[in-house]
Amino acid sequence: MHHPAAPAPLMAFAGSPIDRADHIRTDDAALAELMNWRARVLVMDGLIPGIDDVGGLVWSSLADVAPDAELVFLGLMDGKAHFVPVPAEGAGGPAYAMPAAWQVMQLLSPPDLAIYGGARSLADWHARHRFCARCGSTTKLVKGGWQRHCEPCGADHFPRTDPVTIMLVEHTSEEFGDRLLLGRQPRFPPKMYSALAGFVEPGETIEEAVAREVHEEAGVRVRDVRYIASQPWPFPSQLMIGCTSVADDPELTIDTTELEDARWFTRAELEEARAAGEHGTDLLYFPRPFAIAHHLVAWWLDR
């Protein structure tokens, strides 16, 4: 469905118009009552959604779903319950390996992209977590798919969201003025550079994770880490936490097991690459608008 009235969200995958209605999840009777002929089920081929001619998701009814299908309750919209079916197989991998995922980002309207992102993360998690990590038994989807329960050992398991820091690093010198540090992974298309990023690990703050990642990947020490914006990223289920930081010493020691290259880009080089749009300049493709890196660099250029 297309939602032309919804405002365009700043970030791809943000701004879902669905009301998560979390009180329904824990109310078996209410949930059962909503599973009626009016309920809508997202049409998916595995983890790839059906898309109509105007960039809308395609929905069917419970009548079209196998009786033993596992369904996740996404929430309420237009007074109707919305569900996503759990596919036979999950994916779990990053988006770069999935051309179909990139196509979905091109085609879907922003609100439907947000609905799809949340639904995909949940469906993928269930497909890859049918067994109990504590005892190995099969588990059961409960609470509308916001939990899996293991009857033999009693363990409960919850859909996962992994916090990832993604950061600008700024250095100012008399010779170059303000510059930003961007890096490229070997898998990137030619000329593509983006913000460094890495998972937040147990036992560290967001600010500590940013400083650690920049030092690990580029050998640079940063200070003054500041949060800018966040984005949900459904490949498979990450919370991208966008930050900025400042480096006093620009000397790079690149960890080539992580990055193919990292370099400092001047404001002029970044402005030019942004203006050049999807073809980029000879030097650089500006990060794509789907990615929070695009918004972070644009924020830095425009502030």
Next chain:
Amino acid sequence: MHHPAAPAPLMAFAGSPIDRADHIRTDDAALAELMNWRARVLVMDGLIPGIDDVGGLVWSSLADVAPDAELVFLGLMDGKAHFVPVPAEGAGGPAYAMPAAWQVMQLLSPPDLAIYGGARSLADWHARHRFCARCGSTTKLVKGGWQRHCEPCGADHFPRTDPVTIMLVEHTSEEFGDRLLLGRQPRFPPKMYSALAGFVEPGETIEEAVAREVHEEAGVRVRDVRYIASQPWPFPSQLMIGCTSVADDPELTIDTTELEDARWFTRAELEEARAAGEHGTDLLYFPRPFAIAHHLVAWWLDR
């Protein structure tokens, strides 16, 4: 070990002096070489650490560990590799149910509390994830404990960190001036109120999660969500993301399945509770210094 020279971190569980040395994790030969007589192993009784007379963690050597023990590589400190053993049983629950955990927070020096927090999250995760969630087989600890691998199905599993938003809600009126919304769960000790909080779910930004949680728990709509600070919280492994927000309409509709009560506190009431220290006032216990809620409310009072 006590680290008197380390600066006191703002947040409990932040500021670990261990270098995570992540390049070692993926280098089997380097890791094997570090597992020598100099390596140090955290002494733990299940998930509770040994503590010496000066608030330091107690470390032993690899000679004291069973040959088949699973060990997680925490990183390097003083040129030595540091490990935590995986206990037979995990815990997985919140801290309020664990008096021993609260005692640890009272006794440990800040740097050792940070080391313990990260180690506890990792050890607890491994103890509760010995089986493959994808196929039910037993998995093997690999990469120094930063991964578990399932040989039968090929799946890899990674230690988990759950992002949780915790938020101040501010309302300003002519009658009361600035007030903050705090809530209490039924399990809280009498007079204890704290900041509202909830897990970030798949498909939402930090800002969307804050707005959703406040509306779900207290019926209040907020705007101008801003990030303030973060804290790792090892019960079992959360990233607390502290924010502030503004409400235009102070009317409350409390979700009594989540909260026993929520109410607006005036600046004077909060100042008085803070000054009263650990005994609180007749109205309120100020949140404890271990919790990020303490720092958020203090930030709001002092800004």
